[in-house]
Amino acid sequence: MSKNTVSFYNLAWRWHFYAGLFVIPFMIMLAVTGGIYLFKPQLDNLLYSDLMQVRPVGQALTADQQLEKLKLAYPQAGVSQYLPPVDAEHSAQFVASLDGRKTNLFVDPYSGKVLGTQDAQNNLQAIARSLHGTLLIGTFGDRLIELAAGWAIVLVVSGLYLWWPRGQGLRGVFWPRLASRGRLFWRDLHAVTGFWGSLLLLFMLLTGMTWTGFWGEKFADVWNRFPAAMWNEVPKSDQQARSLNTAADQTVAWAVENTPLPVSDPHAAHKGHDMAGMSAQGGQVALQQVVDIARERGVVPGYSITLPADATGVFSIAVFADDPRNDATLHLDQYSGKVLADIRWQDYGLVAKSVEMGVVLHEGKFFGLLNQLLMLGVCLLILLSAVSGLVMWWKRRPQGSFGVPPLRHDLPLWKTAVVIMIGLGLAFPLVGLSLLAVWALDWLVLSRLGGSKVVAG
Template identity: 70%
Template sequence: MSRRAPAFYNLAWRWHFYAGLFVIPFLILLSLTGIIYLFKPQLDQLMYPELLQVPVAAQQISADQQLAAVQQAYPQALIKQYMPPVTEGRSAQFVVDNAGQALNLFVDPYRGTLLGSQDAQSNLQAIARQLHGELMIGTVGDRLIELAAGWGIVLVVSGLYLWWPRGSSGAGVLWPRLSARGRLLWRDLHAVTGFWGSLFLLFMLLTGMTWTGFWGAQFAGAWNHFPAAMWDDVPQSGKLTGSLNNSSQQTVAWAVETTPLPASDPHAAHNGHAANPASSAAPQVSLQQVVDSAAEQGVQPGYSITLPKGERGVYSVALFADDPRNDATLHIDQYSGAVLADVRWKDYGLVARAVETGVVLHEGKLFGLANQLFMLLVCLLILLSAVSGLLMWWMRRPQGRFGVPPLRHDLPRWKTAIVIMCLLGAAFPLVGASLLLIWALDWLLLSRLAGLRPLASD
């Protein structure tokens, strides 16, 4: 007798199981590190008040005087970035490379005194961000996070199918049966949190995917387009603006990552500044001039200034704002002070605006504390769903066996399963490749090993 086609319900159950075992550790890690980064403003104030807060005086000293104080304290350090005070009573910050170690240096902008330093890559927030983005192992970690996020989407789709109410009662799906005990209670908690949290989890996964190194880069390249005329007659460095970001710190917004990074012209005369006869380069504008230029261009407080790297580098003024409508990215010639490029919200396309809004919601920035608390609730729902799913499997797993869910052969609807999996695999190539690999492994090995007999179905 020929075998009947596998039921979609049971195929979904099996793929939900595979996706869950792979994704759950990542979801737990991403939720915990996300909560830490979510409350960065409050945690920073709590942990480093002596570095962030200063007594207000009558007048601030110039950015150049602050820079001189840092250079005096760290004469061999390479100054990489400057963050002016966000408000009165707040310190200014410099990021420097001191003999290969990245440091955050905090300066009193009223008195010019150095308040202290912080390892730029080993503080709590930097570690949380690196774990959240690439597991602190570079490109390999980025790809694993991307793969886990893609499989998380498979998890949500298959979970919704598995737990969608099929009867008149919503008990165990829309609300938990609190009178239940043991595995049934954990099953209800897993189903209910997964059902109500599925759209929020999809939102978190999709907005997070835009920052990944493979899918995110392809997505940005396809949708982030600006008029070429914006860079007409502007010297090009051959790099992209996204090169200013790194795993421990975000400098520029996602929408501008694929834009060209201009170059300064060290030879030509600009705006009345003649080249120095004794040097191949024109005089360099001061840091304070760049601060003044940012103010003249209407850039709101909270921005950073990345200092030029090399004789063709530019000053990059970047504001990745809590409200993306205030985003600003300016590149300024280091010799003339001319604004070579100026990209704002009005220049973003529809997709870029949607992504930027989604990202700041993801990070809990757009609506202040209310946004933070709501994202905290989402993270807790994800944690509860992940932990309950893991416990449910562990409690049901036969002693010494893997406990793969059964694959019955009734109600043949396998064509729909194939369509859904193909669509997800096409949308997320890393998921598609791993899907084929695990499908082959399941068919050739796991389902044929006597030691991995499936569990009895509910």
């Protein structure tokens, strides 16, 4: 056995151990919160049926009449978004600042009655999504999640190297030896579930990485390209559409996050534009007119309308559809109602289309309940792999120590794994930097502290 063979196996073993030690708490959290968010439609209808469901009675009020009723009930509410009813049996929803909190207010579109309120950042789905994306601690949490996802990819690659069949037959490789006991049982459970779940886990990790604040944003800047001519005649602000998304809620699709937000012309109302449909407040077009434009342009139900935040802001119609081919993002001048931008699936590039398709599959939205159950299965595989990995480490840890379990040395050098590891470090900068840091720490300190004695299989 050559020295460099043992050395590389040593390194792969340590990387797998360190990656697991760091990643497992995050993976458990991501699996649990992801499992909750997968069933958002069912859970929302179950938990908030009194807020979301209505009985159709007569003719529905216009969006402006609904807003007026809301203002009568909550005159202090600063409304920022309107979500029209998705069908005749669902309520309308307004998002507003109320008593210093971002609040969802549900309105019966037939009577105008406010059905109730919900803290927009402190409900089950909002908390699950925020934990999933930022650990509820903003940018620092986002970077930790990104680092954990990157290290999870290292975990999968190093795990496949350690799993690689070595002529011992199919048992313990492709299916667990269920009759075994103790450490061997847990080893098989960990290795076999890890193998069968590896491709799905990589899919989940890579599609999730596109939403991260550092790597995801850089990836979007490189691959999300739209024809420059789309914006030639459009007055643009210094903000991007991603500013409409928050940790707790998604408004626009990933593919359009890096597109510029247009601005409205405050003088449009005085330039001879048709004043029909404009509200009495500063010449702003009526909310119902924005709804009508969405309908005329074939925007599918489930869209939101973000209201202008200031005198130069725009109305933004956006739907991140279950089928990304129905995605739509429109920006309207708040004074003239002119459509300044209208971005659809056909405008996306190949990479953007692939990412959007991957994201809706990741979220269990594309082919209904079957998609949800498949992704739930992945979440359960992640939990099983994490728990079995912890148990296996506990059983093999050095006596009286929390260090690296004893090493085996019966694997050949898998050069492809080395190339993949280097590639991962280059593709994901946070992972690459942390790999260098861990390697330096391991070489300078940890490898000299014992607990890594090489043993035979």
